[in-house]
Amino acid sequence: MEVGYAVRLAPGFLGGYFVTCRDLPELCTHGVNWTEALLRASEVMDLVLRTHLDLDEAVPWPSPIRVGEQLVKPSETVQSLLRPYFSLFS
Template sequence: MEIRYPATFEPQDGGGFFVQFVDLPDTFTEGATLEEAQFNASEALSAMLGFKLDAGEAIAPPTAGAAGAQYIAPDAKTQAAYLIRQARADRSLSELARALETSWPAARKLEDPKHWPSLRQLERAAAALGKRLVLSLE
């Protein structure tokens, strides 16, 4: 599963761009150049998804094929936490911890967007959840 959220980039009269996410209307930013606006959009998306993960809030899935939108990815830590949360679905953290043969706090760290899990931890968690870890570089 790829985590990319659609965002609109509106040129501003005085220059620069205003960015707002289609699926997260309370998440927006700006930038003096398109490149800066894209960078800031990734930062804003990472912060909002991280906040929602920390608070245990539901996160709307990204809309596919949003016309006129650019698709933005959050940072790697946030993507990892989001993907583990999505793959776990209705299973408890205790079930995941038992499957990984680890403690509940260690399993919880996998869903913490401030934690840098190792590839080995992510691979083991994916396998325990019946998934496969796939990496890509842009």
């Protein structure tokens, strides 16, 4: 099972794009263009998810993607850490 979370990109006040994720409110980043913003979102997602796991906190179940959102997946390393976690609840 691969896990991915919906993120929303919005134009930044000073240019670029601002990224948020409703399932992971700690995920907040930006990039100078669309591609960089999505790459940074994946990197921050790794940090947020690893922190949840390291602190034995619940990892939010991904919500369905809504119109205007993009799917971002964590790295394969974090995916492998999440597989046993989500297999318990699926």
